[in-house]
Amino acid sequence: MNEKIKMKRPWQKQLEKMNFGDFSVVIPLLLIMIVTTVMNPKFLAWSNFSSTLQLMPFLAFTTLGLSFALITGTTDLSVGRVTGLAGMVFAFFLIKKGWSVAPALLISLFIGAVFGFVNGFMISKMNIPDFIMTLGTMYIADAIRYLITNGYPLTPLPYNLGEFGDASVLGMTWPFWLMIIAFAIVFFIQKKTVFGRRLYAIGGNKEVAALAGINVVRMKVIAYTICGILAAIAGVLLTIDLNNALPQNGDGWEFKAVASCAVGGVSLRGGTGTALGVFVGVFIIRILDNALIMVGVPAEYQKCATGIVLATAVMYDLAKQKRKIRE
Helix, strand or coil: CHHHHHHHHHHHHHHHHCCCHHHHCHHHHHHHHHHHHHHCHHHHCHHHHHHHHHHHHHHHHHHHHHHHHHHCCCCCCCHHHHHHHHHHHHHHHHHCCCCCHHHHHHHHHHHHHHHHHHHHHHHHCCCCCHHHHHHHHHHHHHHHHHHHHCCCCECCCCCCHHHHHHCEECCEEHHHHHHHHHHHHHHHHHHHCHHHHHHHHHHHCHHHHHHCCCCHHHHHHHHHHHHHHHHHHHHHHHHHHHCCECCCCCCCHHHHHHHHHHHCCCCCCCCCCCHHHHHHHHHHHHHHHHHHHHCCCCHHHHHHHHHHHHHHHHHHHHHHHHHHHHC
16 A cells, blocks of 8 residues: 555656646636627637737736736736826827937836836835725826826827837737737746745745745835836837827726736735736636627626626635645
């Protein structure tokens, strides 16, 4: 009997190393696609599928940024408004001030970095609850968006940036390929670098991480700064894609981002989740939005569907955490 147990141990170790979390979310995705296809066969048309993929990058960058905060065991409710603010700042300096693309881009990314840094510093160093702190900066970013142009949109963008947003490579737009590159880089950082391992350690147990010599404050500040920068990139790309900047851009994105992370296996308690899971989560949320449109669900009920998905994902995450504690 003992020999049989010993023979099984290598197999058990290999199974324990394998992470199925990133792939378990494929099941609800397939269910959504099957049901929608039955109700509307045009759902699986390549034109519809490609348009969904090309809508992903903007929410995906915002969600990828949020995942850095979530992995450390905290959240950022300001990401949606920071996305919108960065896009407004980019268009403002291009159109109103006549700046060239490079400095306008840099100031937009700087704005995102500042919001992220302030959030991270106040949460980790001053011990302000993340929910309260980021709720405050959410409203600050929200107000600044409207103050910049008194609520009026900024359009059109100079330097033929609109054409860049419409240009495609291998049938997909530039923002899509930039998204793929960004997710690949973040996935590498998470899996292969000391920085990534430290992020997960802080999310798992920040007290133990501190005892292990990890500078928790610095790591959280960096995580939030990255979160702000990625949100700013999303805002700039969205502005280029639309060829204008609207003050309401980014409204409600924080909830879609949280839902995407939760569906993609990023624990809201911290310590787990990968860029691959986030990508799948964003894809599911976008597919869900598209499916609701294809089957004729009214717009006011679409937000309800997102809320149901978020609540379900959170309950699943809580159940999974409790199961781990019992084990």
